[in-house]
Amino acid sequence: MENPFDNNEHGNQAIRVIGILEDAGLEAWLVGGCVRDALLGRPVHDFDIACNALWSETKTVLEASGIHTVETGIAHGTLTAISKGTPLEITTYRIDGAYTDGRHPDSVQFTRSIQEDLARRDFTINAMAWHPTRGLLDPFNGQADLHARTLRAVGEPEKRFMEDALRILRGIRFASQLGFAIDQETASGMRAQASKLDLIAAERIAHELEGLLCGEHVHGALMAYADVIGRVIPEITPMIGFDQKTKYHIYDVWEHTAYAVQYATPEPLTRWATLFHDISKPSTFTVDEEGVGHFYGHAHEGIPLAKRAMKRLKMSPSFIERVAMLVRYHDCPTIPEPKYVKRLLRKLDGDPDLLRALCSVKRADSLSHAPAYRSGVAHAQAIEDCLDLILRESQPFTVAALNISGKDLLAMGMPQGPHIGAALNAMLEAVMDETLPNERAALLRFAREWWSKRETEIKQA
Ligand code: ATP
Ligand code: MG
DSSP states (O other), X not given: OOOTTTTOHHHHHHHHHHHHHHHTTOOEEEETHHHHHHHHTOOOOOEEEEESSOHHHHHHHHHHTTOEEEXXXXXXXXXEEXXXXXXXXXXXXXXXXXXXXXXXXSOEEEOSOHHHHHHTSSBGGGSOEEETTTEEEOTTOHHHHHHTTEEOBSSOHHHHHHHOTHHHHHHHHHXXXXXXXXXXXXXXXXXXXXXXXXXXXXXXHHHHHHHHHTXXXXXXXXXXXXXXXXXXXXXXXXXXXXXXXXXXXSSOHHHHHHHHHHHSOSSHHHHHHHHHTTTTHHHHOEEOTTSOEEOTTHHHHHHHXXXXXXXXXXXXXXXXXXXXXXXXXXXXOOOSSHHXXXXXXXXXXXOHHHHHHHHHHHHHHHHTSOGXXXXXHHHHHHHHHHHHHHHHTTOOOSGGGSSOOHHHHHHHTOOSSHHHHHHHHHHHHHHHTTSSOSOHHHHHHHHHHHHHHHHHHHHHO
């Protein structure tokens, strides 16, 4: 077989390290995700080597050849070698002992057999090994499954998911990233063991969900496995099959969401926000006398639901806040003129990247409406064009961009305290409204007038 790692500098380093290990009488293979991705012609992001030696022996051999090593996971038999800047994880062949907690093997046993090491792996496409001269080792027909675009558990599916329920989400994540179908028996095994996901650490679940959401084929994965995803994010469950009863939509809330996620730029922020953008449609639903559905206040009402789900998944507080802002403003009407776009920017913490993300969510949302109601796409584009203009012209939209500072106000005689911030905000509002130029003299004049008015009010009170 041809070298699937051809023309890959990191792959060449991995092959070099395998050569060094084997010259010392050991046996080593490239294994797992890197073999899968190389055979698919996808970019390989990490190289894993499996070796029949214990880490201490591997370390001695490599260091003797001048290769630096780091003891990254020796409890599981993993050593990281750095070959010409390329990090390579080298793990001793192992068999996992019994799993009694549904997430960790009770013990890890090292073995001399690569076949046994491959048998502990999750899916057939992840259970192949490749060697520069011995070629592909594929005891579970992973290559046939790659060709058939199928995800199939190694061994008895239900047992494998019972051992480690994270594999359930890994499988759906691979379906989303690769566009593969999950073999029927494997999918039934996932469903049968989905309750075991409750045992898995929130951070690991969030990590897999993020990969799933950012996948190229996410619509299909969200549609096919909504029930399993609802196990880890129960807040989504009411959206599934929820009829919107409006001409603006041809899909139920969940399928609309699944399309929107697919259309949003493939980055965690936009994908999570799009997943949650209509989360409170079911709870805010009303029907008028004509039988038409409405969802008044759903964007605002969605904030606590989205936050609750993300907190449970132990996502970072700053990320949660950003997602919540996108949920909050996903359907806010904005006139695409600098004055209004700058106001929106202010609501988004003055962060242009957050506004770009909002435009992506708005575009994705609109693209998932009924065909006659997709004008939001052009509208989102107009807002983004306007943002570009604002940035190009360095138009001010933060207090820091004013040509005056708090110090100037103190020097002018204004007392220390909340008035300073209030005065700066009033100036920014006027500058953004284009009723006040961002020039020092004009700003000072404005501040003086503002303060004398405020001082009178205070005295009268
Ligand atoms: P990617 O790196 O693209 O996320 P991957 O398949 O390489 O995908 P890793 O987490 O890097 O995933 O794991 C490397 C390999 O280890 C996998 O290909 C698989 O063979 C094995 N593996 C990882 N996690 C599990 C698991 N939970 N159960 C069984 N085998 C696993
Ligand atoms: Mg990997």
